[in-house]
Amino acid sequence: MKRIVILGAGTAGTIMANRLQRLYKRQVATGDVAITVVDQDDRHIYQPGLLMLPFGMYEPEDLVRPRQRQVSDAVEYIQAGIDRVDAATDTVRLDDGRTLSYDVCIVATGTQVAPEETEGLLGPGWRKNAFDFYTLEGATALRDALRDFEGGRLVINIVEMPIKCPVAPLEFAFLADWYFTQRGIRDKVEIAYATPLDGAFTKPMASRELGHLLEEKGVQMVTEFNAGSVDTEAGILRSWDEREERFDLLVTIPLHKGADFVGRSPGLGDGMGFVLTDPHTLQAKVKANVFAIGDATNVPASKAGSVAHFQAEVLTGNVQRLLRGEALDPGFDGHANCFIETGFGKALLIDFNYETEPLPGRFPLPGVGPMPLLKESRLNHLGKLAFRWAYWNVLLPGHDIPGISAQLSLKGKVLPATLTAAH
Amino acid sequence: MTDLLTLDLDRDAEGFLQQPEQWNREIGIAIARECGIAEMTARHWQVCEFMRNTYLANGAAPSIRTLGKESGVTVKELYQLFPKGPAKLAAKIGGIPKPHGCI
Ligand SMILES: Cc1cc2nc3c(=O)[nH]c(=O)nc-3n(C[C@H](O)[C@H](O)[C@H](O)COP(=O)(O)OP(=O)(O)OC[C@H]3O[C@@H](n4cnc5c(N)ncnc54)[C@H](O)[C@@H]3O)c2cc1C
Numbered sequence: 022m023k024r025i026v027i028l029g030a031g032t033a034g035t036i037m038a039n040r041l042q043r044l045y046k047r048q049v050a051t052g053d054v055a056i057t058v059v060d061q062d063d064r065h066i067y068q069p070g071l072l073m074l075p076f077g078m079y080e081p082e083d084l085v086r087p088r089q090r091q092v093s094d095a096v097e098y099i100q101a102g103i104d105r106v107d108a109a110t111d112t113v114r115l116d117d118g119r120t121l122s123y124d125v126c127i128v129a130t131g132t133q134v135a136p137e138e139t140e141g142l143l144g145p146g147w148r149k150n151a152f153d154f155y156t157l158e159g160a161t162a163l164r165d166a167l168r169d170f171e172g173g174r175l176v177i178n179i180v181e182m183p184i185k186c187p188v189a190p191l192e193f194a195f196l197a198d199w200y201f202t203q204r205g206i207r208d209k210v211e212i213a214y215a216t217p218l219d220g221a222f223t224k225p226m227a228s229r230e231l232g233h234l235l236e237e238k239g240v241q242m243v244t245e246f247n248a249g250s251v252d253t254e255a256g257i258l259r260s261w262d263e264r265e266e267r268f269d270l271l272v273t274i275p276l277h278k279g280a281d282f283v284g285r286s287p288g289l290g291d292g293m294g295f296v297l298t299d300p301h302t303l304q305a306k307v308k309a310n311v312f313a314i315g316d317a318t319n320v321p322a323s324k325a326g327s328v329a330h331f332q333a334e335v336l337t338g339n340v341q342r343l344l345r346g347e348a349l350d351p352g353f354d355g356h357a358n359c360f361i362e363t364g365f366g367k368a369l370l371i372d373f374n375y376e377t378e379p380l381p382g383r384f385p386l387p388g389v390g391p392m393p394l395l396k397e398s399r400l401n402h403l404g405k406l407a408f409r410w411a412y413w414n415v416l417l418p419g420h421d422i423p424g425i426s427a428q429l430s431l432k433g434k435v436l437p438a439t440l441t442a443a444h
Numbered sequence: 445m446t447d448l449l450t451l452d453l454d455r456d457a458e459g460f461l462q463q464p465e466q467w468n469r470e471i472g473i474a475i476a477r478e479c480g481i482a483e484m485t486a487r488h489w490q491v492c493e494f495m496r497n498t499y500l501a502n503g504a505a506p507s508i509r510t511l512g513k514e515s516g517v518t519v520k521e522l523y524q525l526f527p528k529g530p531a532k533l534a535a536k537i538g539g540i541p542k543p544h545g546c547i
Contacts, residue, residue, distance in 0.1 A: 138509070181507055181508065181509055182507065183507075217508075223544050245528065245529060247508060249519070261508075261519055261520065261522075261523045262523050262527065262528060276509060291502065291506075291510070292506070292510045292513050292514045293507075293509070293510060297502060300503065319502065319504060321503075321504050321544065
């Protein structure tokens, strides 16, 4: 019997469990293949909704479902903390002392925010005038604070890259502009966006486009700002090179790190607890029969649900190849596809990979769309809202999305050379 | 003294080497001078070499936080050694492409 053990039942772990179950349906029924997934809790949160929750667009209960129910019944579900992976002996040790042995292990334990890594952030003002929105508790507390906010300086700060959904902080700025406009107090609120990057985004064309949008919406951009410490009582955010940003309300995207057990597992991760992973095959560096997917890896792709979806297609094939003794497919190209909420019922859509930056054009059908790329539209906003339904009903069950393949397609995109020619 | 202009180096618009194998210490010193660092001390080299070696081993440059934790130089000192942008400057001097802060 072949044992496949999946660590984590978030977006990526759930998709993998369901895809592998479908691939090995017969073998699972006959007992030739066993699939096990492990997660520490039974609360699956639709994380993209955490962006909208602070603005009252969702209630906390709209975003949470039981984890186990998203996973096929044919898959064994163990609720327990993971203590470490011992690649040398092909075993996983759980917090309760149990040991699981595997033929293939897939690490899908995502990333966690670490506000304690920034001096002073957890001081007396934590969740009073300094908030995160990447956790359900943080987003809910921030909603209440925004409700009571009557004016002042709002600072949005990314402590350090990488973070999951790198566009979410920008979207937060756009939505805040809309929210305060609707409340009729936009003129009493100053919004600043402090980022360690040298622009609004990491890729040049999208960075320019998003930078313009921030300017249009009256959001001040502070670049190359590396947050060193926070004084919540005085309302001051300080960078390592001693610049200061004064705030009445701080929205922080804290440092991200991998799951703690990665650091306890010999050879598995880097200094931040991200799994050392081949960017194309998704095989972990530690040993041939260990793979990683989703936010847990150190590959230079966006940490996003859409990325986990594209990776899952390649990884499912590679698990099968490994078990058959075949060479792995280096098929993952870094493909990411993200809606960016820009407020006032509009959104922008970007589609990119390791090599190709987000380009304008139409998606998914060349010339037809219907969704325009890198340009605000109402349809893109509806796309973003529909994503919640698609998340539970298409993404997690591990289905392909019609017309959208794991690899980036250049069809329908306007290449930079054509763009300059047209101008 | 190495004159960067006489060498046929593949550099991007901001001056980052695109092919790490074109690099040597002399080139590193010349790039440092370009960036306003007149003297490369042992502490500077410790950081630049850590940066370069991590990139060559993992295909991705470490972040400031990782530098502070693993290079043996604290974040505070990193900013003293490389004012403004330690990660960017150390990457440039160490002869590797611009770190993208991963996206
Ligand atoms: C505010 C916000 C907005 C976002 N917007 C979008 C968007 O618009 N589009 C998009 O595509 N993506 C978006 N994302 C990103 C997306 O939610 C994540 O990239 C995705 O959920 C990653 O999936 P994952 O499986 O890698 O990690 P997760 O879904 O986080 O799952 C990790 C799992 O591992 C478990 N685990 C961790 N450690 C242990 C342990 N020691 N023992 C047992 N279990 C453990 C956790 O309980 C968790 O269930 C957003 C994220 C946020 C926070």
